[in-house]
Structures are given as structure tokens and as C-alpha cells.
Amino acid sequence: MTPPIVVDIDGTITRGDGSSAVDPRAFEELREWPAPVVIATGKAFPYPVALCQFVGIDPLVIAENGGVVLAGDEIRITGDASAPHEVAREYREAGYDLGWGKSDLVNRWRETEVAVNRNSPLAPLEALAAEYGLEVVDTGYAYHVKDPTISKGKGLRAVCDALDRPVEEFVAIGDSENDVSTFEAVGRSFAVANADAAARAAADEIIEGKYSAGVLSVLRSLR
Numbered sequence: 001m002t003p004p005i006v007v008d009i010d011g012t013i014t015r016g017d018g019s020s021a022v023d024p025r026a027f028e029e030l031r032e033w034p035a036p037v038v039i040a041t042g043k044a045f046p047y048p049v050a051l052c053q054f055v056g057i058d059p060l061v062i063a064e065n066g067g068v069v070l071a072g073d074e075i076r077i078t079g080d081a082s083a084p085h086e087v088a089r090e091y092r093e094a095g096y097d098l099g100w101g102k103s104d105l106v107n108r109w110r111e112t113e114v115a116v117n118r119n120s121p122l123a124p125l126e127a128l129a130a131e132y133g134l135e136v137v138d139t140g141y142a143y144h145v146k147d148p149t150i151s152k153g154k155g156l157r158a159v160c161d162a163l164d165r166p167v168e169e170f171v172a173i174g175d176s177e178n179d180v181s182t183f184e185a186v187g188r189s190f191a192v193a194n195a196d197a198a199a200r201a202a203a204d205e206i207i208e209g210k211y212s213a214g215v216l217s218v219l220r221s222l223r
């Protein structure tokens with residue numbers, strides 16, 4: 001039987017062309033998938049919700065690295081953004097910038113963490129985060145200032161409770177440090193070839209292909 005899947009966005013179903021463009025072939029594959037599809041991302045909640053709508057699948061979403069979860073018409077928000085916002089405030093006061101311009105669409109709808117552009121300095125961000133008992137996770141796309149007890153893996157367990165399905169049934173695909181907790185929770189995990197060291201070490205298997213090409217090859221082999 002085709003397994004349910006939990007899939008990361010950036011670096012995983014993207015085309016790998018330097019943009020955040022999702023490969024349209026992944027849209028097709030996810031829409032036709034004959035089992036639940038969970039989108040698990042570091043992005044703010046509206047992005048994966050919109051992705052599900054545009055793909056045409058039921059929204060099963062883990063956003064903000066597990067801070068916000070949607071399953072079975074329930075939205076579950078874990079933690080709050082006040083400590084991350086304090087870190088961001090102090091970071092700015094020290095003369096640094098979050099790096100997303102005036103509109104900052106990356107953080108505008110973020111409810112439990114703050115994301116910082118990877119062109120901004122990491123060391124002072126990590127120092128401030130530690131003062132507030134927070135961690136900085138580098139997804140390869142942004143630095144996320146977050147509560148260390150929140151993870152995509154825990155978010156997946158919440159989704160599984162809502163769906164009344166065992167988490168071990170799931171196959172996970174991802175590319176970075178923020179996918180490690182998902183890999184540890186599921187029955188079978190794949191890192192794409194472009195994955196970072198943490199994801200590669202945690203995955204059961206490393207896919208030969210990079211980005212969406214790698215994902216498509218795995219999905220086709222699982223069906």
C-alpha cells in the first residue's frame with residue numbers, strides 16, 4: 001500500500017534553480033498521491049496552506065518548524081513568539097537587520113518564531129537566542145529563532161493524533177537540520193542529495209537526485 005508522506009518545501013520540492021520555485025511536477029505527484037500528504041515547513045502558516053490549496057490537496061500542515069499545525073480542521077499553536085521577538089528587537093538594537101526589507105513577508109504572519117536572512121550575522125543572533133533559552137536553526141534558507149522544544153517531528157505526532165494514524169506509517173522527505181525530528185519520528189526517511197550534513201546523517205536513505213528531481217524519483221518508487 002502506498003504510504004502517507006510528510007514532505008518539506010524549501011530545498012526538497014523546489015527546483016533547485018536558486019529560487020524558491022516549487023517544481024510543477026511535484027504538484028502533480030502530490031495531488032495524485034493516494035494517501036495523506038503532510039506539508040512540513042519552516043515557513044509561516046499561510047505559505048503551506050496556500051500550497052495545499054493550489055496543489056488541490058486537503059490541508060495537513062506543519063508550519064514554523066512545528067509551531068503551527070493544521071489537521072482535521074484543528075489549528076494547534078505551540079509556544080509564542082514573544083521571546084523570539086525580544087531577540088529580534090535586541091538584534092536590531094545592536095545594529096543588525098532581519099534582512100527581509102520593509103514588507104518582511106517572511107515574518108509578517110509568523111506566530112511562534114522569528115526568521116532572519118542568512119546574509120545577516122549569525123553569531124550575535126545565536127548569543128541573544130541563548131540568553132532567552134532559544135535556539136537558532138539554519139535551514140539553508142533562513143535562520144529560525146525558536147523554542148528548542150518545538151519541532152516538525154512533534155508537529156507530525158499531533159497530525160497523526162488528529163488523523164488517528166501511527167506515525168511509523170509515514171515516509172518523510174527533506175533536506176535540512178529542521179527535518180531531522182521528522183526523520184526520527186517516521187518509519188522511513190529520505191534526504192535529497194543536496195541535503196545538509198544533519199539531514200543526511202539522520203535519514204535512512206540518501207536519494208541520488210537533488211531537489212525535486214530526487215523527490216520525484218522516490219515518490220515514483222513508493223507508488
Ligand SMILES: O=C(O)COP(=O)(O)O
Binds near residue numbers: 011142
Ligand atoms: O523556511 C525555511 O527556512 C525553510 O523551509 P522548509 O522547512 O520548507 O525547508
Ligand SMILES: [Mg+2]
Binds near residue numbers: 011
Ligand atoms: Mg527544507
